[in-house]
């Protein structure tokens with residue numbers, strides 16, 4: 001059974017303008033998140049991601065639909081029961097949301113105090129958490145003495161303090177530089193692997209999804225337009241929004257403008273070979289071209305590695321006998337999707 005299931009969830013806010021229709025921030029979302037997943041939710045600003053997080057965390061009521069967390073429909077629970085649901089869900093935020101007047105240990109202690117954890121146990125837990133996030137040396141430092149990455153580590157330690165089974169990370173790395181982002185994502189991965197925490201990562205950066213997520217849902221205008229395992233979404237994006245996000249991190253099939261530029265600079269016929277099934281067989285494809293006496297120049301693209309499976313679009317400029325090339329490409333058709341572009345007069349740029 002899934003740990004979190006959303007079924008036809010709708011959230012409407014009244015419009016600020018009189019008589020105008022309500023704003024549908026979340027519009028009929030159905031999602032299933034299994035225990036142990038790192039589930040990415042990606043979308044542009046205003047897509048409804050943060051609203052969905054607030055619904056899962058029961059910070060706001062849904063307009064319709066159901067949300068099951070660990071088998072319980074939280075949309076039907078009274079406020080008194082929601083507190084224990086929220087206690088099982090840790091939150092981390094883009095702006096860290098630390099108490100500036102408390103030191104690192106004091107910030108991590110906060111949820112333990114709320115949970116009335118006895119002092120000795122609390123101190124032991126704080127020490128464990130700070131060690132887990134690599135900040136044991138900073139227990140007495142105050143937030144304004146920390147870097148952004150360190151602040152987010154404190155945020156993660158605080159979110160994990162009460163041993164939640166779910167962690168919601170809302171744009172948790174958006175304020176950080178690329179190296180610090182990578183470190184924070186590694187820490188989230190460690191929490192997932194070592195503590196078994198199921199993580200929902202809200203982001204507008206496909207890099208973040210590529211780096212740590214096992215599954216992803218793409219949101220647009222309040223709807224989930226595509227969802228699935230990360231490899232499948234990257235290798236075969238179907239919805240236009242997904243294709244746009246994937247193209248931010250993966251060099252795919254070159255568009256017309258880029259092709260014109262490539263053909264002006266490289267003699268030969270442009271061909272893109274798309275490797276999609278997770279097996280690495282581009283070596284075999286190159287061997288076939290080589291054996292057919294075709295000269296091969298890689299002009300655009302690259303291979304990508306996600307969860308141990310590779311895929312990519314490689315664009316080549318090919319020169320040589322037209323019949324030999326035809327036969328070679330037909331054979332390669334069994335290994336990759338072949339996209340041929342207009343033939344350029346051989347030697348045109350020589």
Ligand SMILES: Nc1ncnc2c1ncn2[C@@H]1O[C@H](COP(=O)(O)OP(=O)(O)OP(=O)(O)O)[C@@H](O)[C@H]1O
Pocket residue numbers: 013014023024025043044045046047048049050051052204
């Ligand atoms: N409390 C609210 N009252 C009225 N409208 C709201 C409220 N919260 C969100 N909205 C609207 O709902 C839509 C979705 O907003 P939401 O913040 O969930 O999107 P998002 O994908 O998280 O965007 P961002 O990445 O900018 O945070 C937007 O049109 C927003 O203006």
